Amino acid sequence: MIIFKYAEPLARYIQQQKAAGKQVGFVPTMGALHNGHIALIDQSKQATAVTVCSIFVNPTQFNNPNDYQLYPQTIEQDIVKLEAAGCDALFLPSIAEMYPQGTTGLEHYDLGYLETLLEGKYRPGHFQGVCQVMFRLLSMVQPHQLFMGQKDYQQCMVVSRLLTLMQSPIQLITCPTLREPDGLAMSSRNMRLTPEDRQKATAIYQCLILIKQQLNQGVFWPVIKEKAEKMLTDAGFRIDYVELADANTLQPATANLATVYQGARVALIAAFLHDVRLIDNMLM
Structure with missing residues (x-):
């Protein structure tokens, strides 16, 4: 597995793969990986020739700063899991790489009623942050297919809306939620x-x-x-x-x-x- 910290060499790598006629799959994550994430990697590997995963804890989607500070970070274990799963490339950017102009005064996306109900209502600004980071990641990776989990149901709908706004040909694949034996949905937050x-x-x-x-x-x-x-x-x-x-x-x-x-x-x-x-x- 190749680890990239900067968008430019990642883009060159992906262009090489595409030039060789390979389909590229992308799994965006915030790390603290569990079997649900690995299932997304497996889905991508089945459907595409090259699988790229990103790990970036995005500050702009946390409406609670304390939640951002406490988000579990387990990068060394994450790398081991991705290598074992056969992931081809890991994008591990810094905040400065993702937001070179800083995280204030960022663009606003027209998400309509989706950000007024459920998660949008209880986490104001959250989905704008999701779109801000996903726009950047998708522009950097430019995959053919994007794999996300159904646990974040509304987020998948928001990302689908973003792809429409971007007029992007990227295909969003929503994969079933993976659960623990007792039914609890797998989540990085379970670690807390x-x-x-x-x-x-x-x-x-x-x-x-x-x-x-x-x-x-x-x-x-x-x-x-x-x-x-x-x-x-x-x-x-x-x-x-x-x-x-x-x-x-x-x-x-x-x-x-x-x-x-x-x-x-x-x-x-x-x-x-x-x-x-x-x-x-x-x-x-």
Whole structure:
């Protein structure tokens, strides 16, 4: 695996690969890699000839500075995992490489209603930061295919919107969420959970299962939502949201939505265990 710290030699490497007729896959990460990330590397390796991974903890997408400071960084272990997975190239830029003019007064992207609900509502500015870093990464890497995980459901929709705004031919591939044996969605933030909170964290997955079962039984959404919220608060969570939405638009389900609704739906949860914020979702 070749490690690049600067965009220019990375671009030369990628151009060489493309000149040889090779398809390039890209997996952007913030490090603290787990098996969910490695599954994205595997997907890219199956679909493309050259897989590039990036590790960059992007300061502009953290609306909570404390969260940025506490984000786990395990670069040496990450490199070992990527080499074992057969990743071809790792892009490991500095903040100065990504934002040579600094991180203030950056461009603004028209994301429409996507940044007014769910994650957009509870983390103001977060998706602008995601687009700022993804625009730079995609411009530097210029892959054929981009691989992202379904756990960040709304983020995948935002990146899809960004690709449209960029008029980019890059194909976004959304891969299923990988889970621990007890159902907890794999996440770098899980490293910050105490052993006791790690056990409690499974309540999010149990809530999603409950929602799915109750919807299939024809129970009305407001009743299900109340049960799910009680399950989370009883487990010690502080809830940001428990919502049911249209899987294609993320527009929220209305109060009278029952099983007669035929479109694809997604249940989405965000909640805190002490100072660790966890998110998860499940297609219904």
